Amino acid sequence: MGTVTKALNLLNFFSHDRPEIGLSDMARLSGTNKATVYRLLSEMQAQGIVEQVGNGRAYRLGPGILRLAALREASVPLLEVSRGILRTLSDQTGETAHLSIVRGQKLFVLAHAYSPAHATKVTMEDVEEVAFHATASGLAILAFAENSFVQDILSQPREVYTARTVTNKDALLESIEAVRDTGIGESVGGLEAEVHSHAAPVFDANRVPICAVAVAAPFSRMTPEAAQNIRACLIENARSLTEQIGGFFPENHPYARAA
């Protein structure tokens, strides 16, 4: 493994449950020598990628990240655009909408929007880490991802979150196959009990799925009509987001425009 990879991997140990990590902890977590970790963190600190919180204390992500993110947003305004999309989606459906991006073997929720339509709603916080197999977004993305990626994901052990979490490989492949026909991934209580989610993938300029927009609602409100409406809205907004970030639906997507 290259040194750069090793350094960047250290960043993956930060999460919203563990926003600060000490030198020794980081060495343990990454299974790397303390001296090595120190050097890597020091180099990243000099670039503002990480910073130290107190006097000689733990490390956390640094302000330099913000500049890079702002720059990324300036060229590919995914977040800016998606906020509008999520707002629309949540208004149209009266339910919670969210956006997840792919990062390695996991998905991360980057943004969300609530609807004021109902007192009960699915709540969520940003930057939650979620598994592919248990979410509508994950299935939506897998359906249009490279086969090797799908194999990679499906060869990993699958956590069981609820009594309805699907972990059987064949069943998952079948679900994925279904997404290729409908363009919509679906999870019925797979991650959280009583939550029925639909999701549609969003594509980049290379027709690779990079994120997914999703709508999550309680079982009680997921009538066939509501589901129908959600699916239509998702397709429409996923297309809009895809277009606005300069991407294209792939050939095998059921709602791909005629070439």
Add this chain to the structure above:
Amino acid sequence: MGTVTKALNLLNFFSHDRPEIGLSDMARLSGTNKATVYRLLSEMQAQGIVEQVGNGRAYRLGPGILRLAALREASVPLLEVSRGILRTLSDQTGETAHLSIVRGQKLFVLAHAYSPAHATKVTMEDVEEVAFHATASGLAILAFAENSFVQDILSQPREVYTARTVTNKDALLESIEAVRDTGIGESVGGLEAEVHSHAAPVFDANRVPICAVAVAAPFSRMTPEAAQNIRACLIENARSLTEQIGGFFPENHPYARAA
């Protein structure tokens, strides 16, 4: 220079004027061998820090940055909090407010807010790169930065932006000294002609200045009364932002609370 530093330095060549950079260009810009650049970019690409735009085309900043930034925001909500601050500042003063962070030898504008109060206003786009010596924010930060950092900055060549840009080292040191008394940096047409800016530094938990809030107005509206109001608002909002991100004014700050 360490490999990690070399890799991260490549990211600094991206700017909003040059959001995409080809392999050969990057090699030229960084003065590094093409093979090396390729390996570094590849490793960063695998981590989502950069991505390639088309089929075998240029590189740009990747979506992985967004996740890290969201995580940073979750632990130290600088941007989220600052947006509110900038809004307030711009409402209170009727002028354009903005926030800049330190990154190496430069400042970068991370966020801004316009006021609807006047038809003419100072306009700006985010992620602009600005020099320390020519801006109110730069002087505000230098006044409370480590001496070695100030020496570093002042030993660099200083660009002349307008007829009123101050480049004389002694004059700059004098301005910086003045900031230590008032808590406010000032630039009268130093970066843009006809723009009078005031700025106040914002501090982190170690009492180190990490960014600055500023108000920029046309000469024509900068009456003594307006300036007085702006200064008061800046101090108040810089303190608020400092507190909200868990920082403290240093001992030598004129508005430091009694310990």
Add this chain to the structure above:
DNA sequence: TTTGGTCGGTTCATTATTTGAACCATCGGT
């Protein structure tokens, strides 16, 4: 169609950097 200049990407022997065990100094709890 040929030529010449790019481009992104790859190879491999040489070289310089990374690595990790052991070692400090310091801190906080017992």
Add this chain to the structure above:
DNA sequence: ACCGATGGTTCAAATAATGAACCGACCAAA
């Protein structure tokens, strides 16, 4: 005073980074 943490440092040994040359693809001019 002790113990076991912590963050940080050192230096010989091992490993990974490096760069000149090379490849095929592409594009524009001849």
